[in-house]
Amino acid sequence: MDIEDIKNKISSGGLKFTHQRMVIYEAVSQTHSHPTAEWVYEQVKENNPSISLGTVYKTLDTFVNAKIIQKFIDTNGVMRFDAVLEAHSHLYDKETNEIRDYHNHQLETLIKEFFEKNKIKDFEVEDIEVVLKGHNKQKIN
Amino acid sequence: MDIEDIKNKISSGGLKFTHQRMVIYEAVSQTHSHPTAEWVYEQVKENNPSISLGTVYKTLDTFVNAKIIQKFIDTNGVMRFDAVLEAHSHLYDKETNEIRDYHNHQLETLIKEFFEKNKIKDFEVEDIEVVLKGHNKQKIN
DNA sequence: TTCCGTACTAAGAATCATTCTTACTTAGTA
DNA sequence: TACTAAGTAAGAATGATTCTTAGTACGGAA
Ligand SMILES: [Mn+2]
Ligand SMILES: [Mn+2]
Ligand SMILES: [Zn+2]
Ligand SMILES: [Zn+2]
Numbered sequence: 422m423d424i425e426d427i428k429n430k431i432s433s434g435g436l437k438f439t440h441q442r443m444v445i446y447e448a449v450s451q452t453h454s455h456p457t458a459e460w461v462y463e464q465v466k467e468n469n470p471s472i473s474l475g476t477v478y479k480t481l482d483t484f485v486n487a488k489i490i491q492k493f494i495d496t497n498g499v500m501r502f503d504a505v506l507e508a509h510s511h512l513y514d515k516e517t518n519e520i521r522d523y524h525n526h527q528l529e530t531l532i533k534e535f536f537e538k539n540k541i542k543d544f545e546v547e548d549i550e551v552v553l554k555g556h557n558k559q560k561i562n
Numbered sequence: 563m564d565i566e567d568i569k570n571k572i573s574s575g576g577l578k579f580t581h582q583r584m585v586i587y588e589a590v591s592q593t594h595s596h597p598t599a600e601w602v603y604e605q606v607k608e609n610n611p612s613i614s615l616g617t618v619y620k621t622l623d624t625f626v627n628a629k630i631i632q633k634f635i636d637t638n639g640v641m642r643f644d645a646v647l648e649a650h651s652h653l654y655d656k657e658t659n660e661i662r663d664y665h666n667h668q669l670e671t672l673i674k675e676f677f678e679k680n681k682i683k684d685f686e687v688e689d690i691e692v693v694l695k696g697h698n699k700q701k702i703n
Numbered sequence: 704t705t706c707c708g709t710a711c712t713a714a715g716a717a718t719c720a721t722t723c724t725t726a727c728t729t730a731g732t733a
Numbered sequence: 734t735a736c737t738a739a740g741t742a743a744g745a746a747t748g749a750t751t752c753t754t755a756g757t758a759c760g761g762a763a
Contacts, residue, residue, distance in 0.1 A: 437711080437759090439710095439711070439712085439758090441711080442711095471712095472712085472713080473715090474714095474750095475712080475713070475750095475752090476713070478749095478751075479711090479751090493637075494636075494637060494639045495635075496634075498635045498640070498641070498749085500639070512682065514685075515688070521685070523682060527676075527680070528676060528680075531673075531676060532672075532673070536694075541653065543698055544655075544664075544697070544698055545696045545697055546653075546694050546695075546696045547697070548693075548694070548695040549693075549694055549695075550693040551690065551693075552689075552690070552691040553682075553690055553691075554689040554690075554691070555687040555689070556685070556686055556688070557684055557685055558684045558685065558686055578730085578739070578740080580730095580741090598720090599721080600720080612741095612742075613741085613742080614743060614744090615721095615742095616721095616722085616723090616741080616742070617741055617742070619720095619721065620740085620741085621741095639720085639750090641720080641721080707761090707762080708762100709758105709760095710757100710758085710759085710760105711756105711757080711759095712756080713755090713756080713757095714753100714754090714756100715753090715754095716751105716752080716754095717751080717753085718750085718752085719748105719749095719750085719751095720747105720750105721746105721748090721749105722745105722746080722748100724743100724745075724746085725742100725743090725745100726742090726743095727741080727742080727743100728740080728741070728742095729738105730737105730738090730739085730740095731736105732736080732737080732738100733736080733737100
């Protein structure tokens with residue numbers, strides 16, 4: 422994803438393009454680690470020492486509202502951000518707190534169809550999320 | 563659930579029976595609202611004005627470790643407690659932040675079987691949780 | 704070009720849920 | 734009774750997030 426792509430992504434959310442938004446979106450989209458605001462801040466600060474943590478929080482929140490990234494709360498209550506917008510599940514490693522993606526259309530379809538057939542009384546489902554907790558095998562090292 | 567049942571429940575976790583543990587377990591088990599520590603504190607304080615919030619936190623944590631209640635983090639990052647130990651899903655109302663139970667064996671089986679057939683590479687699944695976000699219809703004011 | 708209004712940003716204070724520390728109390732045991 | 738370990742109250746400390754305030758950048762009107 423080059424500068425033009427990022428520029429387009431930010432504009433597509435109806436947002437003005439600024440340097441801070443550029444580098445923050447870049448940081449989030451370049452990793453699959455579901456970063457915290459703090460991580461994004463540390464990352465971005467290397468080349469932009471004058472950026473503030475508050476700006477990182479505010480910008481990430483702006484991105485979430487504009488629906489160009491998504492956020493969720495991890496098992497420790499910390500906010501995590503994800504530039505991947507398509508439906509997918511997350512694998513939580515109980516030991517390391519790493520969060521991996523798990524993308525399986527068959528599972529998505531299975532669950533979606535289940536809830537189409539089995540409507541819940543008095544509740545309208547908008548999002549379905551499967552959270553898988555366990556631990557990674559075969560860690561490198 | 564009477565005093566004897568609660569006493570047995572606490573003992574079954576290998577814990578000493580105390581008045582504080584009694585009233586805290588009672589408060590958690592009497593509601594289906596997935597209470598916060600603060601809620602439990604307010605509840606218990608009515609008849610036990612000298613109890614401290616720290617004790618409520620510590621006792622709830624003790625219960626979780628003893629596996630006589632469970633806890634999870636809600637979409638706002640706040641701890642929620644649940645005396646229901648059997649596998650079940652939660653319905654999050656995006657507007658009111660209420661959390662309702664959704665218990666459906668068919669869904670549980672469906673998902674469990676899916677992951678038995680479709681092992682994830684390099685990851686051992688220990689817990690599976692389905693989180694449903696949306697909103698309650700027909701609220702009684 | 705200059706001026707103005709609006710959106711954006713930096714810095715740090717404030718908030719809130721949770722954890723930690725410390726000293727006191729209780730219950731059980733020798 | 735005296736000793737010991739576990740439990741509790743009170744409040745300080747922590748850490749992630751939000752809020753406040755003042756300064757900055759930028760596009761459009763004059
Ligand atoms: Mn993801
Ligand atoms: Mn529940
Ligand atoms: Zn998919
Ligand atoms: Zn069941």
